[in-house]
Amino acid sequence: MAEQAGTLRRTPLSRDRVLRAAVALADDAGIASLSMRNLAQELGVVPMALYKHVANKDELLDGMIDVIVGEIDPLLPEPDWQHVVRRRILSARRVLRRHPWAPLAIESRNMATPAVLGYLDSMIGALRAGGLSVDLTHHVMHALGSRILGFSQELFDTSRRAGRSGPTDPEPPAPMPPEVAARFPHVAEIARAAAHEDASVVGSGCDDQFEFEFALDLLLDGIERLRRQGWTSAR
Numbered sequence: 001m002a003e004q005a006g007t008l009r010r011t012p013l014s015r016d017r018v019l020r021a022a023v024a025l026a027d028d029a030g031i032a033s034l035s036m037r038n039l040a041q042e043l044g045v046v047p048m049a050l051y052k053h054v055a056n057k058d059e060l061l062d063g064m065i066d067v068i069v070g071e072i073d074p075l076l077p078e079p080d081w082q083h084v085v086r087r088r089i090l091s092a093r094r095v096l097r098r099h100p101w102a103p104l105a106i107e108s109r110n111m112a113t114p115a116v117l118g119y120l121d122s123m124i125g126a127l128r129a130g131g132l133s134v135d136l137t138h139h140v141m142h143a144l145g146s147r148i149l150g151f152s153q154e155l156f157d158t159s160r161r162a163g164r165s166g167p168t169d170p171e172p173p174a175p176m177p178p179e180v181a182a183r184f185p186h187v188a189e190i191a192r193a194a195a196h197e198d199a200s201v202v203g204s205g206c207d208d209q210f211e212f213e214f215a216l217d218l219l220l221d222g223i224e225r226l227r228r229q230g231w232t233s234a235r
Contacts, residue, residue, distance in 0.1 A: 013043065013045060013049060013050075013052070013053060014053065015053040015054070015063070017043070018039070018043065018050060018053045018054060018060075018063075019054075019060070019063040019064055019066075019067050020067060021039060021042055021043050022034060022039050022060055022063075022064050023064050023067055023068065023099065024042075025038065025039060025042050026064065026099070026101040026105075027098070027099055027101070030100075030101055031101035031104050031105060034057075034060075035057070036050055036051075036057060036060070039060075061105050061108070061109070062109065062113045064102075064105060065102065065105055065106055065109070065113045065115065065116060066113050066114065066115035066116075068095060068096070068099050068102045069095075069113070069115035069116055069118075069119050070115060071095045071098075072088070072091050072092045072095050072119065072150075073087070073088065073091035075088055075122050075123075075125075075126055077129075081126060081127065081129065081130020081131065081132075082130070082220045082221075082223075082224055084126050084130070085123065085126055085127065085130075085220065086216065086217070086220060088123065088126070089147065089148060089149075089150055089216060090150070090213070090216075091150075092119075092148075092149055092150030092151075093150035093151065093209075093212060094150075095150065096149070096150045096151050102151075103146070103149075103151040106146075106149065106151075107146070116149070119149070120141075120148070123148055124137060124141065127140060130227070131227055132223070132227050133232070135232050135233055135234075136223070136226060136227060136231055136232070138233075139233060140223050143219055143223075144219060147212075147215070147216060147219070152212065152215070176188055176191055194206045
């Protein structure tokens with residue numbers, strides 16, 4: 001056993017390797033499975049070896065978030081600010097869909113990580129370069145919320161389950177019981193419409209990507225209208 005432990009301690013590590021192994025572990029089994037002990041086992045080292053590269057689990061999560069944000073496409077300057085912002089947000093969404101635990105990790109932090117701050121700073125810069133005033137940009141950031149990072153907590157959101165415990169086969173949405181549908185007819189009407197739209201996709205509910213882009217385009221079009229009007233919050 002002592003010889004085995006010595007071998008594990010001699011395994012070369014780097015901070016980048018630790019973070020990327022943690023990302024892969026969370027991708028496979030969800031953020032709830034992530035622990036220093038499990039990560040050490042995945043890397044083939046003793047747990048104490050990890051603390052030379054990350055001080056604790058909080059620092060590990062911060063580093064993992066920064067790895068994920070680093071996968072988002074960089075801003076490409078164009079005359080149309082809406083296209084610039086939309087493309088970057090959808091790039092962020094593609095990244096977060098590859099790592100469904102990432103929204104949970106981002107929301108759990110008390111302070112934004114350096115990479116998240118850098119991302120937000122560049123997005124604010126894109127809005128300002130597009131002609132939005134500081135006042136309008138401030139309120140736009142509130143309106144976009146986490147959507148600017150590529151995710152949002154939708155009304156009918158099932159993706160967070162995969163983020164906590166890892167990907168699973170989707171379960172078909174349960175039909176609404178007749179007595180519930182009779183009591184809440186408008187909710188039932190929407191549920192039936194969603195089921196009808198996705199009838200060709202087995203086991204699916206609403207198309208999350210479509211709904212995300214639908215809401216994003218509504219926001220961006222409304223923001224552009226306000227920009228053209230010279231809107232200020234003083235009004």
